[in-house]
Each structure stands twice: as C-alpha cells, then as structure tokens.
Amino acid sequence: MGSYFRKVDDWAASLTRWVIAYKWIVLLLAILLAGVIGSGAKYLEFSTNYRVFFSKANPELQAFEHLQNTYTKNDNFLFVVAPKDGVVFNAEILTAIEELTEEAWKIPYAIRVDSITNFQHTYAIEDDLIVEDLVESAADQNSTYFDERKNVALNEPLLNSQLVSQDGKVTAVNVVLQYPEKKLTEVPEAVEVARKLKADLEAANPNVEVYLTGVSMLNNAFAETGMKDAGSLMPLMFLVIFILCWLIVRSVSATFTILIIITLSTMLAMGFAGFTGIKLTPIAMSAPIVILTLAVADSIHILITLRTLMRDGMEKIDALVEAVRINFLAVTITSLTTIVGFLALNFSDSPPYWHLGNMTAVGIAGAWLYSITLLPALLSFLPFKIKNDHKKEWSVKLMDNLAESVINNNKKYLIGSSIIALLLIAAIPTLKFNDQWVQYFDESIEFRRDSDKALDHFGLYPIEFSVPAIEAGGISEPEYLNNLENFANFLRSQPHVTHVYSFTDIMKRLNRNMHADNDEFYRIPTDRDLSAQYLLLYELSLPYGLDLNDRVNIDKSATRITATVSQTTSEETKAFFADVEQWQQENWPQYMLSKPTSAAVMFTYISERNMDNMVTGTILAVVAIGFIMMFALQSVRLGLLSFIPNGLPILTTFGAWALLVGEVGFSVATVASISLGIIVDDTVHFLSKYVRARNEKGLDIEDSIRYAFHNVGVAIVVNTVILAIGFVVMTTSAFKMNVDLGLMTLLAIIFALLLDFLLLPTLLLLGKKSAKEEENENEEVMIDTTIEPSKS
Template sequence: MKFRWLLALMIIVVSITAGGGLSKLTFDGNYRVFFGENNPDLIAFGEFQNVYTRNDNLFFLLYDEKAPGFSRSLAEASEALTEKAWTIPFASRVDSITNYQHTYADGTDSLVVENLFRDTENMSDAEIRSRAKIALREPTLVNNVISEDGRAVLVSVTLPFPELNPSEIPQAVAAARSLVDEIEAQYPSLQVALSGTTMFNNAFNEAGQTDSETLIPLTYAVMLLLVLVLLRSFSGTVATLLVIGLSTVTALGLAGWVGIKLMPIAIAAPTIILTLAVADSVHLIWAVKRNLANCLPKREAITAALKSNLAAISLTSITTAIGFLSLNFSDSPPFRTLGTLTAIGVIAAWLYSLVLVPALLMLMPLKPATQAKTGWLERWLSAYSGFVARRPKQIFVIGGLITLGFGALATLNQNNDRFAEYFGHEMEFRHDLELGIDVLKSADIFEVSVSSGEPEGINNPEYLTQLDAFAKWARQQPHVRHVYAYSDVAKRLNMNMHGDDANFRKLPDSSELAAQYLLLYELSLPYGLDLNDRIAVDKSATRVSLSMNDPTAQDLRKLSEDIQAWFSKTNAHDLEPARPTGPSVMFSYISKRNVDAMFSGTLLAVVLVGMSIMIGLRSVKFGLLSLVPNLVPPIIAFGLWGLLVGKIGMAASVIGATSLGIVVDDTIHFIAKYLQGRRENGLPPEAAIAFAFTRVGGAMATTTLIVAVGFAVLATSVFAVNSQLGLLTAITIIIALIFDFTVLPAMLLIGAKRETHIQEG
C-alpha cells in the first residue's frame, strides 16, 4: 500500500513491454501442428509422403441432384473445371473424370490412351452416355471419382505447397472458391462443394479467426456485465477489467516475443485467461467491500483484505498454473501451448490483482456492501451451513453414492471423434464435407504403402497377386467405400493388351509382361498425369487408397489394426506394408495418445497441487482432504456426458488436469477461512463452517458463476475441441461448487468430530 503507485507504474511498464510482442504473434492452422515431431503417426505419414511426394489436395464435388443420372451439365462443368483448376496457385496436377486416361485396344497388340471426355460441348448425348457407362464400369472410378448413380463427380487438385508463407493456403482456397462461384453461375443446376486436406487446413484458419473475432469480445462483454451486476461496483468493475485485459495482453505478447505460435485449441487461451483472471480480483474486491461495510476506513479496509486473502489468492493462482502447465505432458503441441499461455496469464493476473486493484480502489470511489444487499445472502449461507452441520454423515454418504453412480456412467463415454464433426455447422467446410458424405458416401482417405522389398518388384506376379488379395479383403471391411490399388490397373492393361477381352481382366502371368504393359502405359500418359503419386520411383512399392464411409476414430483405429494383422498373420508374408496412414488416421490416434500422455501429467498435477495446499495451509491432512471434492467433479461431469452424449474427443484428455487447477480455488478459499475461524478465532467446528460460508461463500459463488459462464462462452466455439473443453469445464466448475458447499463442509465436520473423539478417548 505504501509503494502502490510505484509498483503500479512498474506493472504497467512491464505489461506494455510484454504487449509489444503482439505484433510478432502468428497463427499456424496446418493440421500437422497437432502432432509432435516424435509422434509415430506423423513420422509414418512423412515417410509415406517421401515415397509418393508430399502434397495436399483439394476436391471439387459437382452434384446434379435432379438429374436422372450422369448429365451433360456434369460432363461440361467437369471439363471446364478441370482446365480452370490449373490456374489455382500451386496446382501441380488435376485429376477428374474428364482427363481420366481411358485405355482400350487398337487391334491385338496396340494400346490407346486418351481422355475419357474431350470437347464435351460438341459431343452428342448418346456419346456422353456411352462414356459415362465406361466410367461406371471402371473399379478405379466408381465411388471414387463418380458416384454410383452418376449424379456426382469429383475433380481433384494436387497442391505441393512450398510452405514458405502462411498466405499460401488462403490464396489457393480463395481461387478455388472463385471457381466454385463461376461454375455455379454457368451451370445453375449443379451444386459445387470443396473438401480435401487444403480445405481442412483452411478450416482451422477460419475457425481460429472466427473464434478470435467473436469469443474474445463476447467474453470481455460477459465479464463486464457479470462483474458489474454481481459486485455492484463501478470501481471494482473497472479494476477487474483492467486486470483481465492486461493479463491477456501480457501472455499473448510474451508468446509473440519468444516465437510461440497460436494454433487450433491454443486460440482458446485468451478466452480462458479472460475468464480465470477475474477470480483473484473478485475475491479481493468482495473482501474490501465487506470491510467497508464494517466501518473500516478505506485504506485499512484494503490492507485488511490483502492480508486476509493474500495467502489464498497466491495459492489458488499457483494451483491453477500447475493444472495448466501439466498440459505440457500432452502429446499434442496445441495443448502444450494452451497450457503455457494460460499459466502465464494466470500468474500475470495474480500479480496485477495484488498491485493494480488496491491502487485503483484507493484512487476511485468505492461503496461498501450494504446490509440490504448482503444481509439476505449471509442469512441464507448461515442457514445453509446449519443444514449441512446437522447431517454431515448423510451428506457424505449421499455424495459418495452419487460419485459412484456417475463414475459408472462415465464408462459409457467412447473416445470416438468424427472427422466431419471437428467444425460447427455454421462453417462452409462442414456443410461441403457433409454433402460429400451424403453423395459420394466417403469422407476420409486411408492410405497404405505396400512394398515388395526390391526395385521393380511391383511387376512380380506374386506381389500383384497378394496386393490384389489385400484389395479384395479391404473392400469387404466395414466403412470401406472404395479401394484403389495398382493391381486393378494391371488387370485393365492386361485386358487391353488382349483385345479388350473381358476374360483377360486378370493379372499378367509374368514379370516381363507386367513391366512391358506398365512401361507402355506410362509412355502414353500426358504430362502431369503420370503414376508417380501411386508408384514408388524405383517401382518397389505401390500405394493403396481406401475411401472411408464417414468412419469414427474408433473405426479407423480398428481398421488400422486389422490391416496390420492381415499382413502379419494371414496371406501377405512376402509383402512389407507400411503403417496405415493419412490425416484421418493420424487424428484417430491423437486423442487416445493424449489420454495416455496426460495420465502422467494429471497425476503430477494432483501431487503438486496437493503439496502446494499442504504447504499453503500448513496441514498435510487438509491438503489431502482438499483433493477429494476436486477430483470428484470431473468424474460426475464425465458421467453426465456419458449419459447425455456418450462421445468424447481430444478435449477429454485434459479436463482432469485443467479443471483440477480451476476448481481447487474455491476449496482453498473455503478451507482457509475455516482454519482462520478455528485457529485465529477459536471457533468450534460448526461455527467455523458458518464463518467460512458467510465470509467467503458469496465470493465463491460469484467467481464460480463468472468462470462457468466464461467457459460456457468458449463452448460456442466453431471448433469442436474448444467447444467440448469449454462445456465440460463449465459443468465441472458448477458441480465443484455444489460439492464445496455440501460434501467439503461435511468432511470437515466429520474430521473435526473424529479428532475430538480421539482427544477425549
């Protein structure tokens, strides 16, 4: 208090200096940021791309909903789009039904390779129908490039981004969307949708931008309204908003200075910091107003509030920071960034609350809490404490039964993300992706590299036979819509080289024939449509692509395990399969890996939080006791989630650690006041419980409501992981307050009576 202005000035200088890093803050929306550099799935994907070239893709889906089958509009639009797609920045290849390299025999030993559709405007309707029938008979096309009913076709664009500038993906997406508008204007009967890894990456960027533009202002506005209404103090509101604003600026600014990038999930850090930074200031301001109501002079009221709350505020800030810092155990870098940024913001809020809030309260007018406004609350809390004091054992037993019941319900949850559900329905990407799922019955590509173990080995009949056996097996698996394997190409070429006799649609009999057919085919392909994306350069391996019918993460993990089992235990002992891979496969494992990795992080957080409370409260017993009502709420929250939803994703892995750091705040404040009543005021247990309720119960309810609403705002995020994190945390916080108001005082009373019984005995 004596040096408040000097300290406040220093704090402002520090925050302004830190805020200078905001200009250096960048956002990385590439889906690869979800995976650490040592993540085995990322390593497998990198090895796969090294063999078949590293690239992203972009899919145009053309759909003629009202056509009876393949229409002239689809043929013309596909050809036009195939030509124009080359103008998309970074495009290196365009594949479609138009430039599909149709092969057929010219005589008995000649092979003709040509575009399936060419100059469609001058084609007759009969010729268009004839060409469409060819496409619908071709296994590599149907359910892959053209739907079974012929009313939808796909145009695929390959984009090997140099990754030198963050604007590369937005540039490509902007050009693609311009083409969509152009095609839809020219062919009004068609619907055109965009998907692919490029659009997936761009969706992360757009979700981050949307959240930063909406959630941060909305959270700030909600905090303003709640603090103003609940504190009923203009001065207190100004001080609180200044603290949460500077805390957020400090955390993000320091991130900019040290080169930490914002990324999906981590973009929620500002919203969380804005929410958590409120608690310290509210507890302090609530105590000051109460002291003023007891007729203390302003300076003494502030000093007394600091003295009585300093230990609890410091301890709660430390435990909250510990909870979020434990996210650095996560297998996913965005969670690690979220934890680090939030911890920085929480510590900044602690420092600013203790320095800026007292200085501002001294400077600005501050009305005491009047009896008319607080009397009813104190009477209610006092009456409630009496209710708890009369039946602690019953409350403890009921609380235990509720925990066991919801713990059983929590087992109903399945760690089962769906690729299509990562983004909200309000996003264009989600709408386009679901249209593709409805029309082509496919949303994900599952890749497997199958190696022969030797150069030119893919022409070996044994290799082709086993590759074909794997493709046939894969087509029989649940959720597999289409399989594209090189063995299908080899069969078609063998048929072509036997005068298009359907009886020869089978694999070549010798390595020499297979090699000759492949060479002849490759020499006939136009520039940009070679097989380098399907076959290794030394022809030692080929790529098998499985199109999946909207699978869950669990479906993808099971298929991956089944594929590896098939190669290792059944038919293909001579083949060398790589790890099944692809973005959807990688994401199917990341939440499971996160759960495993965060087990250690959560366990360490529990130990460190418990030790911090023991030291802060100077009691091993109360440190251990405080953990019980804070480990239980996440269990009940997951039980509710299992009953109502039953499906959890990446956010679930961190709820235990983050919620522990948050919900322990109320427990610490309550126990600290209880011990103050016991140790300093010499009150008996029941009176000490009533003392804690009346002294800190209102502040606990206020901060809990504010923090819960803040996380509820995060639940409106268009990104599902952030939304689940916000909603589950809000539910956990509310449950924790209920337990702190019921089970915690019951446990304190049971423990106190047991101590008395032992002493008397």
C-alpha cells in the same frame, strides 16, 4: 496464530501499504510491463496446417510423413459437382468439368488434377496401346458418345465411387497440391482461387451445385474458425464480465479496474505467445477466453471482502489493506495451483494444448500480480463508496443457514454425496473415443456444410497403405500383384469402405488392352517381364502431371493402395484396422506387411494417445498441488484431505458426460488438468478461511466451518457463476473441441461447488465427536477422578 501465517499476513499488509503510497509508480510499471511483453502479439500468426495438432514425436504423424515423402502429398481440394437434374454425362456438365479441370491447374501450388474428363482411358488398336482423355471436346459430342463414356466410367474401378458416384448422378474433380511451406499465406491463397472457381462454375451453370472440401479446406477451416471465434467470443466475454462484475460489486470504478486487470493479463499472455513463436489455432485462441474468465477470480475475492469491511464501517484505505491481507494467501495459492494445472497440458500429445496451457499460465500469473498491486493502487484513488450497514446480506444469511445444515446433518451429506459421486464414476468405463475431423466444426463453417454434402456421395476419409515388394522392380512380380489384388478385394468387402484405389486395377486393364481388349484377360499378368513392359509403355504415354508417382515409388519397390471410407466412429475405424492386420498376417508374406496411415489414422488414435500422456501430467499436477496445499496451509492432513474434493469433480464430470453424451474426442484428455487448476480455487479459499479461523480466531472445527461459509461462501458462489458463464460463452465456439472443453469444464465447476460445500465440511468433521459424546466422556472423566482417591 502461527508465526508462518502472521508473517505472510504482515508482508501482504506491508506490500499493500507500499502499493497505495506509490500508486502512480505501480500504475506506470503495470502498464509498462504489459506494453513491453504485449508487443510480442504483433508476431502472432494463425496456423493453416492440421499437422499442428500432432507432436513431432507422434508415430502416426511420422508414418504419414514418410508415406508422403515416398509418393506425392495428398493435400487437396475436392470439387463435388452435383447437377440438379442428376445428369452428369451430357454436353453442358462435361463441358463445365473440362473447364474446371483446366482452370484447376491454375490454383497456386497445384501439381495434379484428376477428373472424369482427363482420366487416362486406355484401349487397343491392333498392337498399339492408345492412352487418351476419357472425354474430349464435350460440347461437340452427341448422346451416343456420352452413353459410351458413362459406361466406361461406371465400369472403371478407379473412377466409380471416386470421381463419379455409383449412380452416375454426381462427379468430382480432385486437385492435389504441394505447398512449399515457406509462408502461412500459402493455403489461404490457394483457397481463395478454389472458392472463385466454385463460384464461377455455379454462376455459369445454374443447374449445378458445387461442394468444396478436401485437406486444404480443412487446413483453412482451422484458421478461419480461430479468427471467427476471436472476433465473436472475446467481445462477448468482455460484455459478460462487465455486466457480471457490475451486478456483483455495484461499482463502476471497481468494474473498470477489473476490466483493466483482465485486459493487461491477456496482453501478457498474447505477447508471450508471439515472442515464443506460438502459432494460433482454435484451441490456442481459447486461451484469452479462459484468461478473461479466470483472471476475475482474485479481484472478486478481494473486492467482496472490501465491500464487507466497508459495510461494517471500516475506511476504504484500511479496508483495502485488510482485504488484501485476508485474501493474499488464498489468491496466491489458487493462482499457483491453477498455473500448475494448466502447465500440465505440456504432457499432451497435441501442441495446441501446450500453447493453451502456457499462454493461460502466463495470463493467470499476470492476473495475480495485478490483483495484489494494480487493484489496490487504482481503488485507492478511484471512487468506491459502500453504505455502512451492519445488517447481514441475504446471500450471507443463506451461507450461514447452509453451514448449519451441513454441520447438523453431516453424516447424511457425507453418505449422500459419496453415493452420487460413486454412481457417476461407475459410468466412466462406458465412454467411447470418437474423432472425425469433419465434425470438429459446426454448420456455420463452409467446410463442414460442404463436407457433409460431399459425404452423401463419396467417402472423404482415405486410409493409405504403402505395400513393399521384395526388391526393386518387384511390383511387377505376379505373386506381389496377386497378393495386392486379394488385399484390394478384401478392403472392398469391408463395411464403410466406399472405394479402393489399387495399382492392380491399372495392371489388369493394361493386360486386357494388350490382348485386344478381350475381357477374359482382365486379370493380373502371369509374367513379370510382361508386366514391367506394360507398365513402361503406359508410363511413357501419360501426359505431364498425370504420371504414376502418386501410386508407385521411384525404384518400383512399393505401391500405394488407398481405401476411402465413409463417416465412421473411431471405434469402427480401429476395428477395421484390426481386421486388416489379421488379414495381412494370415494371407501375406512377411515382406509385404504394412500399417495404415493418413490424417484419418492420426485422428483415430490421437484421443487415446492424448489420454495416456495426460494421465501422467494430471497425476503429477495433483501431487504438486497437494504439496502446495500442505505447505501453504501448514497441514499435511488438510493437504491430503484436499485430494478428495479436488479429484472427485473431475471424475464425476467424466461420469456425467458418459451418461449425457457417451462419446469424447481428443480434447477430453486435457479437461482433467484444466478443470483441476480451476476447481482447486474453491477448496483453497474454503480451507484457507477454515485454517484462519482455527489459528487466528482460535475457533473449534464447527465454528471454523461456519466462519468459512460466512466469510468466503458468497465469493465462492460468485466466482463459480462467473466461471460457469465464461465457459458457457466458450460453448458458442464454432469449433467442437472448444465446445466440449467448455461444457465439461462447466460441469466440473458445478460439481466442485457442490462437493466443496456439501462434502468437504463433512470430511473436516470426520473423527470429531458429537457434543453428546463429548459430554458423556467428560462425565466419565469426572467419575474416574472422583473414584481414584478411594482406590488409593
């Protein structure tokens, strides 16, 4: 055995003996470490802003924030009011809308409320422009009045399909908010009031159903989903681990030890998050689940070896030292490579994945430290008895039989597994990106249910354009207004566009009003000064809170046009953007060109942006892990060889997902790094036992493969089962990105097991001659040796 491996083994054995000798000190230090770092958890807070999913360097976020700094923000609540009888324009419903509109102003941080009742309806009386609420004192009006108001609403471009459905059977109230962003309770405070308004409206009007959606509800849903998962998934995960560990090691004390280790490791991660100011999101909150799953691995390997040694008659203390010695190098390499994989998430364009990676890395480091110190310290005095039995367990026999099958049929396994892997990989190009933030949540979340109902009547995904004029005041220029009107008409002609809010609709209405409401003048004014006068007169007539600041910038050098789209895929949305860009290039002067922006735009591009960034991170992680393997195993060949069984499971996973699902969201980009850090474990443990057999035992390649299967095969299967079940638990999350992450990682774990058992040994056998070929070579050598003297 090489001096390198001997030194590592001797150090591990000495460490374990020291730990056992000073077990009470080790126990105290372990608890103290977790207590001090874990105290940072008191600083943890849930994020209530979807912008946390985008880094500050994200260009789509920067463009959106610029738009919101120019106009009013669009954080909102949308109350969708659906009368069961389908009649909106009557005294009962419009009175309810009037009351809701008035009460909505009392929602904390509300700066604007728009509804069909307070819509600023304009008309002319001789030379006077009259601006008033579309509906006033609904309770006192008659059916003729309501028919007139319905006719106005359905013929008003700014209302139809925006605040009243095309058939006039559903209406909506939109509340715009501007949060100071000084405390994390701002969104929950506003949501609480909005939900009460919804409940009160439904209670007072049994004939009405109300659906509450909007950006503020989206923000709140992220926080509520994270808390929901924390309250359900973590207890479930603890229960699953307890049952699995007890079934595997059949020891209450060993199971208790594992639970202590994973608990302390999780405390370290959460405390680290608190001290570093990490804001919790549904993604970051999956870190404890991942840690609980992965932290078991090191302990299980040591415990299974411990059981085997004690079954063979070794005393517990000696067996503990030997179990740590045998597994120390492997668990150290696996922990290090897992940490590297998760740290690669820092290349993501989405900060919550940075947080997931960093928190998990700290937890894995803690699990490694506790598995080589706290585990032997606790088990040295806790009861752990194994009956002496030199019979092979059925699971070990199964591994031995599998080893023989792979060795004897290595070419068949090599060709078969390679063909299947290549066929799956060939399906990867068919994957399509798709991110729709409503569908990030399952139907157990109120926001998802209400948003789905709202989408039956209105679009929910606004696409914003800030269109510049040539100079200050230039929005009154007829050329500008005509170009803007043409663009609005183009947008209305596009599939999936449900509504377009354009400044030109206001100007056309004013032009008609100022010409005695003659419909022939429902067009863009032909004179700039006249347009500016109309606009000034209109603005002076608008009440507080309903001005044009959300449509026109301060110096009137740009206006905002909004196209609201229905539920579309990311590919459809990008095709829409391409058509918009082409239309602008062909029809607009250069100074008017503008790019789309909004939350919908940000989520549309996040998948590809995340994927592009994570390719770099994953490649660096793969290279780093390869060098770690080369150094740790003292073999460049084995380190290079490990790239194949480590990389193929990720690629085959994407291929299988393409065939099974066909679509991926932005979370998929992180699967490669997360899976890489996990699936390397199987390869490390198999190769470390293989190297030990070659160096320490002096075995040939085939016997070394048999040794690896015999000594670590069961542990690899057991860890795969634990990991698989752990990520199955993650698929019960209410957050779709966690579900996808759990399912894809589950596939990667299964593929890793199959490839490490069926492909890796055949790669090790490549270049090795068969016994018959070696026998023929030996005969040729003997013949040459016999003939040589006669030649001389």
